[in-house]
Amino acid sequence: MVGRPRSEVARKAILRAALDLCARDGYQNVTMKGIAQVAGSGRQTVYRWWQTKAQVLLEALTDVLAEEVPELPDTGDARADLVTFLEQTFTLARGVAGQVVVGLMADAQSDAELAAELRAKIINPRRAALRAVLARGAVPDDVELELAVDLVFGAMWYRLLNRHAEVNQELAEEIAGLLARIN
Amino acid sequence: MVGRPRSEVARKAILRAALDLCARDGYQNVTMKGIAQVAGSGRQTVYRWWQTKAQVLLEALTDVLAEEVPELPDTGDARADLVTFLEQTFTLARGVAGQVVVGLMADAQSDAELAAELRAKIINPRRAALRAVLARGAVPDDVELELAVDLVFGAMWYRLLNRHAEVNQELAEEIAGLLARIN
Amino acid sequence: MVGRPRSEVARKAILRAALDLCARDGYQNVTMKGIAQVAGSGRQTVYRWWQTKAQVLLEALTDVLAEEVPELPDTGDARADLVTFLEQTFTLARGVAGQVVVGLMADAQSDAELAAELRAKIINPRRAALRAVLARGAVPDDVELELAVDLVFGAMWYRLLNRHAEVNQELAEEIAGLLARIN
């Protein structure tokens, strides 16, 4: 026998509520209780499918990215493609997705399981994408791509976290320009 | 009457306890209650001088760095100096100081005041130091130094947070090598 | 059309489970969820036929008593008959039936409907039986029988609840002895 099937309505409402609360109150101030309340669902329904608010937001983020992440640009101009890719990434990072992923990264510092999931579902795919773009000629062939990825996304993360500067098109162009100067 | 003066003993015990707990349980699991308990002080004594655990740990970190941060290397060999500087920085980052600063950065995402203090007391001094080292010839003169700093420290932060790779001497050398290839 | 008829198997399993759980965990710790689980039935099947665990246990108790309650003794010796009747009653009260009826009485304190059903199905029939036994000469004719019933069953209930003394043959004989001294 099967029992009542999971309510897709409730699932969507919970993910939606989690994102809304994150946008409204900031990641740290989101609570499981608040998510359930705003979603109009019972607390147990949230806990039945996710262990922590981080799990909820990770799934919410995954869903959002699945919809919003664009195709890799491939115009033949390596440098222009890199700028396009970065600006697309930065646009996402400036929105709720950025807030969520920064919060998740913060929580992941004290939750190894979350850290692994975050890397597997969010971080590594983006790293692979950047690596692919870089490999098309944005840096010389003999440059260690992992290092280049660390430098480029590192700069983005650093600015997202520390907020000492914007993560915008200007940054994308400066990075592409500097990488192009490597001989 | 002037009252009883602030107890330096209590202050030290609290900062020490905060660092110990951070090393033992991780930043997120440190609590004000726990700090007071381990320090053998009253809860109110902690709150009298600091508002949050972040403030406590920020002061503890500041004290630690004041003791442990070495002089800027200046041997005349710009690239070697950069490697030395980075390795010194990375060594600190791999220890408790790294754990603390990552936790503080996480908390700072939802606490603007803490973010400002963190930048002023910890982040910006290190940025200035790296900038100084870079300015001695590790990169061409016309490279925007702020960008270079973002890329270098960004890579460090990215690895500290995401833990996909070590923050060690190899990284220092790879970074210095890549910067040296910019023409 | 009539649909599937009620399953007698499920009904028996549920009443059995309710009694077993009451014996194992005590009345207060019995839950509807637990009853359904132990009975191997769905929760809705329990709720379809009974509103509360009290209703379930009341029916279970009624079934048990229907099987186990013996005939009224009638040997001609009024005092001996009273002792026999009391000892039969006390034996039931010392078993699961006692535990159940005490629990039901407790619940009935905050459930008037249950209280009425409990009186109608369990309490009053036993009162009538005791009254009949007493009326055969165990007390003088001019003694108010309702009062005598209250005193005798009251003592039983008091001991069942408060557990300051056993509800056993000795009690039966002492009661009969004292009633016999009323002139």
Add this chain to the structure above:
Amino acid sequence: MVGRPRSEVARKAILRAALDLCARDGYQNVTMKGIAQVAGSGRQTVYRWWQTKAQVLLEALTDVLAEEVPELPDTGDARADLVTFLEQTFTLARGVAGQVVVGLMADAQSDAELAAELRAKIINPRRAALRAVLARGAVPDDVELELAVDLVFGAMWYRLLNRHAEVNQELAEEIAGLLARIN
């Protein structure tokens, strides 16, 4: 060092709230959460001093009885004293105290510790008092007093629980009358 002393205000408010809620909603519907809320105290403050609502109400009841229980009557007329004593007892039993003690007795069925406390603090003192009154001549000297106490208070408890008749002066007089007929 000693710390902040227990707040007598909070203690009184909690006991008061427990009694009020018991009177308003019935014993079974009283919750720890509700008590704290009505008392205007924190939930932890209740749990700090009492483990269960039964403990709270037991202490509340003890306090009430300490104030309201009158002296034992001793006029020289044994039967009149018994009636007076019973009517005083019944008056208490008809009020909130009766509701509380019945609820406590119900809970005590599944909580041995509570049962012991209830006997020690409430039940046994009243038994001793009734015994003293009976010993002054309300029953013949050779009647087993424990049994007489069981019959008299048993009748009261039976009526309190089962509500098939009032617990009033008429009952007091009938009981005294019947006891007087024992030869």
Add this chain to the structure above:
DNA sequence: CATTAAACGAGACGGTACGTCATGTCTTTGA
């Protein structure tokens, strides 16, 4: 027989009380 409608098991749903924990404030005694 095939139809059909209600009972069945399973289990998810929105609620709510549970007992615990950390928060930041307060109120004592003692130094």
Add this chain to the structure above:
DNA sequence: TCAAAGACATGACGTACCGTCTCGTTTAATG
């Protein structure tokens, strides 16, 4: 007047059971 101790009001935590609601699966009486 500060320090320790610890009680205070508050509110989130994760769990348990409540009573209701879907599901897909029996199971008999009816057409």
